[in-house]
Amino acid sequence: MIARGGCKVLELAILGALKEKPMYGYELKKRLSDLLGHLWKISYGSLYPALKRLESKSAVERAYTVKAKTRNRYVYRITPEGEEAFQRLLVDTRKRSEITDADKFSIRLAFFQYMEPEMRLWLLERRKNYLEERLNEMSGTSKSRYKDTDSYRQGLYTHRQELLKSDITWLEDMIESERDHIQESKKDKESKKDKETLTVEERGGEKLVIDDGSIKNMTPLQA
Template identity: 40%
Template sequence: MTKRSDSLDMAVIGLLLESPLHGYELRKRLNLLLGWSRLLSYGSLYPALKKLLRQGYVTDAFEPDAVARRQRITYTITDAGREHFAAQMSESGPAAWEDDAFDVRFSFFAQSAGDVRLRVLEGRRARLQERLERIRPVRAGADRYAQELHRHRVESVERELTWLTGLIETERDSHQHQQTNTTPDK
């Protein structure tokens, strides 16, 4: 999963795991979930849904809508969609901690195993540490606005690193606690 469209597909399947949804409600929930800088358009959502239908990950059904006096399409996840989502959530390589992919994956982290979550969090932290090293030096001769934007970017990455470090510590503690509670007594 490397492209924004792949992230959208994963988010759609993840939401449909919770319950069947029609397009309007799906778009509304996606906008809340993804928090992308601009709202998701129907022009992006419906092609994604058509692709997921072709791949067999979702099905559609027409249902009457008493309020609008017309039929609406409700989308439901298939068994193949569940398997695909589970496979995606078990991946922990570099694509899992890129910006858009990480946000979507993190939204459904409860669906991942603890060791996968930990690898993804650690990978994201390593990626951000690399980014911080690249952006930290201030460009010589930059005006005050460029300097402020630079400072904002550095502080944003530093805040996310602090947040990730806390999540990693919590995840490690939880993992150790689970191992302690599942170790048989001698």
């Protein structure tokens, strides 16, 4: 469960959820529970103070009200300032715990679609390197530390190792997929650039070389 630095993490999650669409409090709480429920129990006691903080920073605003049976509901939406704040929080990994803490890493992973591909790849590789260090440490001390322990503790230790191996394998797949995505994007950009900078058309016995939409050269076609 997330504890230290929880305010910033909650603000990141709220801004990320509001990027999807404007929401009122109950709807926002439900969406955050769907996103973070396995990491953090979202309560109104933490949600509304966080919304108030974000409002004071002009990152969130009350767009309009929705009439309800008992009282009107405020619908919150992210502002341009909030968009900038979200991006800053999303890529702020100055603290090592943003990589090593599984919950904090998972929250960023939930909003990976809003990151640049190179940043996603960097975070995935950092997380994988950290888990590999953990696994190597466990493997190096397993024989001496658990030599005389009972089978239950040995089983727990083995289980932890298997979880680390599973996470590393999953990250390797994610990294490979991200690298492929980056390469494909580069190829698409290069192909698009080539088409924009040089287009050859044949018209009435002439070859028109068109650069960025304007004719740069005109030569007769060879018979």
